[in-house]
Amino acid sequence: MAVGTLEAERRGTRPANLRVDWWWLQPAITFVVLLGFVVYSTWTVFTPHDFYAGPSVGRHYLSPYYSPCITNRCKGGTTWNLVSWWPFSAGILMMPFPILFRATCYYYRKAYYRSFWLSPPACAVPDAHGSYTGESRFPLILQNLHRFAFYLIIPFPIILLWEAIKGLEFGSGHWGLGLGSIILFVNAFLLGFYTLGCHAGRHICGGHLNAFSKGPVRYWVWKQMTRFNLHHMGWAWTSLVFVAWTDIYIRLVASGVIHDPRLF
Numbered sequence: 001m002a003v004g005t006l007e008a009e010r011r012g013t014r015p016a017n018l019r020v021d022w023w024w025l026q027p028a029i030t031f032v033v034l035l036g037f038v039v040y041s042t043w044t045v046f047t048p049h050d051f052y053a054g055p056s057v058g059r060h061y062l063s064p065y066y067s068p069c070i071t072n073r074c075k076g077g078t079t080w081n082l083v084s085w086w087p088f089s090a091g092i093l094m095m096p097f098p099i100l101f102r103a104t105c106y107y108y109r110k111a112y113y114r115s116f117w118l119s120p121p122a123c124a125v126p127d128a129h130g131s132y133t134g135e136s137r138f139p140l141i142l143q144n145l146h147r148f149a150f151y152l153i154i155p156f157p158i159i160l161l162w163e164a165i166k167g168l169e170f171g172s173g174h175w176g177l178g179l180g181s182i183i184l185f186v187n188a189f190l191l192g193f194y195t196l197g198c199h200a201g202r203h204i205c206g207g208h209l210n211a212f213s214k215g216p217v218r219y220w221v222w223k224q225m226t227r228f229n230l231h232h233m234g235w236a237w238t239s240l241v242f243v244a245w246t247d248i249y250i251r252l253v254a255s256g257v258i259h260d261p262r263l264f
């Protein structure tokens with residue numbers, strides 16, 4: 001550590017970074033993966049083709065980025081045709097919900113505050129900014145919308161599970177199991193586990209009780225959510241990476257680049 005830096009710390013002008021380990025590695029990896037995910041997700045919702053592996057390839061797989069399929073511009077999946085006036089990609093309509101949920105998630109906030117804003121980049125490493133105003137004013141006060149985002153996202157894992165079940169149909173009333181079906185199921189469960197471990201959801205479902213004895217059902221729900229909450233960071237990352245992977249797989253099958261193996 002340079003003598004000048006320690007002297008500055010002593011005078012209180014700037015705290016020193018005394019860490020000599022690879023503290024920067026975790027925020028650097030977080031930065032790369034999150035940025036890659038944002039770039040890929042943006043591309044895929046603005047590329048409205050090959051998001052559905054349909055009868056032409058003998059499958060019934062819909063990309064999670066386009067699910068639920070509520071416009072008449074969708075080519076498959078559970079198409080509800082609720083929106084007929086939308087002239088753009090159906091994926092754009094669905095994106096605000098997961099964006100709001102993930103961007104305001106308590107875990108992701110920590111992750112991107114550290115990796116993108118360097119505020120602070122790691123424990124015992126000085127903040128890159130001269131002042132700290134917290135989340136008490138605009139725009140970061142909007143992070144408090146997370147509890148409402150929790151309500152909005154609840155239907156999504158259920159719909160994804162329904163799409164995975166529909167993916168078991170191989171046409172003409174025949175049912176089976178393809179690798180794509182397994183991927184769709186895993187994706188639905190990962191998003192479900194991530195949602196069930198939500199800190200805000202855990203509080204809403206039972207954490208706000210002053211006495212658990214007064215709400216035995218809510219206490220039971222709270223205990224179950226706590227199991228997922230313990231690994232919230234893990235579910236956050238696996239569900240994030242897997243949703244992109246699911247989309248890539250379906251696009252490759254839909255475009256005929258790869259053949260989806262059928263297990264039975």
Ligand code: FES
Pocket residue numbers: 101105106107108146150194195197198199200201232
């Ligand atoms: S805190 Fe992470 S999803 Fe709610």
